Amino acid sequence: MPTDTKRVRGPEVSQSPSLFLCKNAVKKSTASNDARVDGRQRGQVDVRSVFVRCGLISQAKGSAYIEAGNTKLICCVYGPRETERKDETDMKSGRLITDMRFAPFSCRERGSWIQGSDEKDLSLMLLESLRPGVCLQKYPRSQIEVNVMVLENDGAVLAHAVTCASMALADAGIEMYDLVLGCSIRQEGATYLIDPTFLEENGYNLASGSRENLGSLTVAFLPSLNQISGLQSDGEMGEDTLTGDVRTCIEGCFKLYPVIQQALSKAVRRKAPPSES
């Protein structure tokens, strides 16, 4: 673990009290019935309702905040700025730089301020998901920086980060082919849970049985162009389950699209109110 020299450190070794939690006290998950803990249904395209707002951070070129259930993310976009690396051979198009970080208090166990390898992996996935949507050839020799900060992690973080980042890019006036929306799904046996919470993502229902088809999937989608720009799955799944889940995620993205469009048009109207004639 890299040591952190910039901050006043606490004790060397400390453990979260949740490790000592009695195993019986952990809730018995609702095995048989269809309802999930927050009242949504299994096996249906029931994404959490989102609250989105653009233009919160005045110092950034564009910014967006998204809240879905208890997951809260904020994103800022800076640029286009002149690129720092002069040895770039391909100067015909711009560069997109993404950075995704978790606040230390965002997850159940305290994280550290220094970026771990999974944060770097998520930043890379975010970059790959956003790049097809941005018209980078209109910004030669420039770089656009996208910074996402997760304030509270309650599941489906990458999916909401993609949505938040594309809203922030649109708010910054960066030219894009289409909005990139993200959707996450958790497959458990025969049913799926769309837009899972943190507990749903990490726990699993042993009662619902088999080892078959247990995994999660995140899809980043461009709705008007019908293109998938990002796909990541893990866990063990059969191929047709995977195909079905991708289609379900696409449906989830279509459900989210009008909300995001409305929030963006409100933000634009606030920034540049239509002239009174």
Next chain:
Amino acid sequence: MATVQVSEAEKVYILHGVRDDLRVDGRGCEDYRHMEIETDMVSNTDGSAKVTLGHTDVLVGVKAEMGKPRPMVPDEVHCCFAWKFEGRGGDELGMELSNTLYKVFNNRYSVDLKSLCISRGEHCWVLYVDVLLLQCDGNLFDAISVAIKAALFNTKIPKVHISEDEEGGKEIELSDDPYDCMRLNVENVPCIVTLCKVGHRHVVDATLQEKACSVASLIISVTHKGTVTCVRKVGGGSLDPESIFEMTETGKRVGKALHAPLMELLQEEESLGKKRQKVGFLG
């Protein structure tokens, strides 16, 4: 990924060839290059394998050490992946490789992690899988996954006994016989197939030139039963959902077909025992 510059004329040539199922080196769209595998090359490791796929050269060494299990899962062992490159630009590539490999193998069914527990909550085996890239000629993930499977097959973990002292302290005893060891069950270890979208078709085992012509690739890891453990899209372009479904189907078919000959080959090599001629690095 390491890239090579390709001219427009060359790109058109490659695209038209792939469209007619004929690649530059004469292969079909779903054919692999010539692959050579050798295990047990490095005597200081617990298991090692070297895979040569075309000009891509990968060496994997596995070392088993005793350590403490993670507090959240007291009866399972964990795997750590490490990578090493020389020269600049290797950092991002290495990180991408090790993160994807971790996702592929972190699945609880790939390696039987419970069999590597020594005493619950206190001691377990930690497997360090070190991947050394000797030469890169495209298609790193496939070569690395085959090498990891071969190295894990070859891994011999010594048997340990825990004995209790009078005061209740635990003593760990290693058996004296160097051949008294346990082997890992690598039946469920997945193999990775990388499919690159070139034009309207996709190719398996792309060379660097073909990679330069493709907008996006899909990395699929498939077990011998045909279940898909990890799917990931890489590259700066976007893919149609229909293409993704086609590529997943192809990847599953190709991946499933890769396992049986690989296991046969590894078992044949093992059965040769002392009679085996070691080729080594310069062969």
